[in-house]
Amino acid sequence: MKLNVFAALLLFFSFTPGAWTQYPGAALTGPTPGASLRNAAAATQTQAAMVRKTAYDWGRRANSGAYRPEYFQQDYANLQWQFQSLRMQFNQMGSIALQLGRPRADNAVAELDAGLNVIAELFTFLEQQYQAGALDRATVARTCDVFQDAMREWERELKRSSARMGFVW
Amino acid sequence: MSNPKLHLLALVLILAGCAAPSGTRSSPKPGSGIVEYREITRQGHRAVSATVDALEALTPSNPALADFDRALSQLELTSVKVRARAEAIMARGQAYFDEWKEQLAGITNQTTARTETERYGRLFEHFEHVRQRSGEVREQFRPLMAGLREFRARLDQRPNELSRNELDTLIASGRGVLRALESVSAGLDAAEAELHASMKGKSP
Numbered sequence A: 001m002k003l004n005v006f007a008a009l010l011l012f013f014s015f016t017p018g019a020w021t022q023y024p025g026a027a028l029t030g031p032t033p034g035a036s037l038r039n040a041a042a043a044t045q046t047q048a049a050m051v052r053k054t055a056y057d058w059g060r061r062a063n064s065g066a067y068r069p070e071y072f073q074q075d076y077a078n079l080q081w082q083f084q085s086l087r088m089q090f091n092q093m094g095s096i097a098l099q100l101g102r103p104r105a106d107n108a109v110a111e112l113d114a115g116l117n118v119i120a121e122l123f124t125f126l127e128q129q130y131q132a133g134a135l136d137r138a139t140v141a142r143t144c145d146v147f148q149d150a151m152r153e154w155e156r157e158l159k160r161s162s163a164r165m166g167f168v169w
Numbered sequence B: 001m002s003n004p005k006l007h008l009l010a011l012v013l014i015l016a017g018c019a020a021p022s023g024t025r026s027s028p029k030p031g032s033g034i035v036e037y038r039e040i041t042r043q044g045h046r047a048v049s050a051t052v053d054a055l056e057a058l059t060p061s062n063p064a065l066a067d068f069d070r071a072l073s074q075l076e077l078t079s080v081k082v083r084a085r086a087e088a089i090m091a092r093g094q095a096y097f098d099e100w101k102e103q104l105a106g107i108t109n110q111t112t113a114r115t116e117t118e119r120y121g122r123l124f125e126h127f128e129h130v131r132q133r134s135g136e137v138r139e140q141f142r143p144l145m146a147g148l149r150e151f152r153a154r155l156d157q158r159p160n161e162l163s164r165n166e167l168d169t170l171i172a173s174g175r176g177v178l179r180a181l182e183s184v185s186a187g188l189d190a191a192e193a194e195l196h197a198s199m200k201g202k203s204p
Helices: A003-013 A017-022 A033-063 A071-099 A103-131 A137-160 B004-018 B032-057 B065-092 B094-105 B113-157 B164-200
Strands: none
Touching (some): A033 A071, A033 A137, A071 A103, A103 B094, A103 B113, A137 B065, A137 B113
């Protein structure tokens, strides 16, 4: 189980905000585009909370003296899998928002997308430390804390952006 | 259905349906996007500034990490918002301006077409300035954060190997980000002044 494979997967699921206009349209799941967008945002919010919980659980384990280096790969893969699922949920929501054709919504989606890209840099940091043989429990635990806090902030931004995207929770 | 109470109930239900939140769209307060970006930029400036101060207080003989950890933790959070905003404005380019333009169009005072065109041009100039400086924020923030994370991780393993050169490099990098943020903030101030002047119907 190579981390390089996960890094490649992350790159595959990641894309820049500028790529939004090229993303395929998502299926509408509600009676109106607004309802579909609200459904997609709710699913995105749920998955974001799952990412945050996964980071919390990993950080708590890493803080324990019994945590061993060989656990790292499994925990890393698990968090990255949850993050990729969040990406997919978010892509769905972003595609619906794009269909509404409102500059405010497009800007809000681009900002949230860029926020996920910035948070994903924590994976790169962990991977580099691991490859260099420099990763220890304290760094893993601290990075998990940052991950949790950053996700909480991102979730707040998602809620705050609802008016710009054109729906109410 | 001749009962007046039923008529009233039907009317209430219809109105409630109209007020349902599906697809609700609130109109933006003029300048809200600009004010919000400026507030985020200021928060970012405070967080970078606190981190630079904490770095300056670190010495090989006194690696007091508590203040630095607090500052870095806050910077990690704030930087996500600042960098996301800078990244979005760069990636979307002129399309991002459409939202600012909407805010200008929301101003309802009587103006001539020529005045309107001039205002648009001035606001666009401010936008371009903010966009260019946002590019600098984007370029400089990433290596700063990567450097700070690596530095902090190394301190866990070798706390006695605090290098003055490395500290100076990080401090210089932090100051570069501060300058870029100040420049974005100045551009946003000018854009907001332009919008306020438009509301009053005169040049800033």
